[in-house]
Amino acid sequence: MDAPSDDFIQHLTSHQTQLRGLIYAALGNYADTQDVLQRTNLVLWKKATEFDADRSFLAWAIGIARFEVLAFVRDQRRERLLFMPELAESLIVQAEELVAEVPARQAALRECLATLPESHRQVLVRKYVKGETLQQLAPAVGRSVDGVKSFLLRVRKALSDCIERRIRLGTSHD
Template sequence: MINDDGELDKRALLDSFIRDYGDDLKRIAYLYLNDLAESEDVVQEVLIKSYHQLDQFRHDCTYKTWLIRMTINQCKDFTKRWSFRNIFYRQELDEVHDQNLTENLYIEQESSYEMSQQLAKLPAKYKEVLILFYYEELTMKEISEVLQINHNTVKSRLLRGKKALKDKLERSDWIG
């Protein structure tokens, strides 16, 4: 976005990042970190960093790809911190007080929770490909661009990641 002076309007661009990609970035961070508050912090850091680095954007990818790459890198950095390693990983499901909540909805919530717990335990190289493919619905080509790896590596990690997730779910008695 260019202002009347022919310069990059960083504020307007940041607003469009938040509006157009904010939810996607939060979802990626949450699936990666499995902690809502921490994922919101990561996204905030990414948006601040993107604002300050807009002049350095090379236009060799889309803004969305650039922001997703920054989010994944920020999540990786966050998980390396000592404080993150000492957080009790499992968060309890919210207590169900609503008497109108159906059993199916409760089972669906529990299933989704178990899936995200097991996904979070996968090695980063599998977790990030699965998140981008299934949750963000990126193509293999887009994933290749975001992660800066070749197309065949994406395919391989996707297959191995699915197998690893299936094995974890079977061991947790989630699936048969």
């Protein structure tokens, strides 16, 4: 087997976030998402020579990721899944339309995060990077579990409003 080209590796690495987002949108579970993304990467790697440089890498990779997601949900016991296979399939269709704008969303999010007070950011880091539970966060934050939850809801809402606003304003103009 020939080693894939630098171009291919560049494509593969630079589209990881989009593929991860796509898979997560259909599974809603991070550990499973990482597994399916690994499988997808392996398939892409093995099929590297089939990739036609004139076509969109993203479209090609999305097709393979979709196949891997559907194979995964079919093989799992239903009670392990957050979304049943039919719903997972609908969600991945929706997500496919969204991945193209992921780089713009990410750039917008970065700017929005920059405007957040440091203390808010710290809570997000503890929740989403360290994976602390609401229960763990509550005493440190000085709020009840429900208080932390509504705080998170508010910050997430503020961030997504901010992202939408920036996308509307055309961050792509920079």
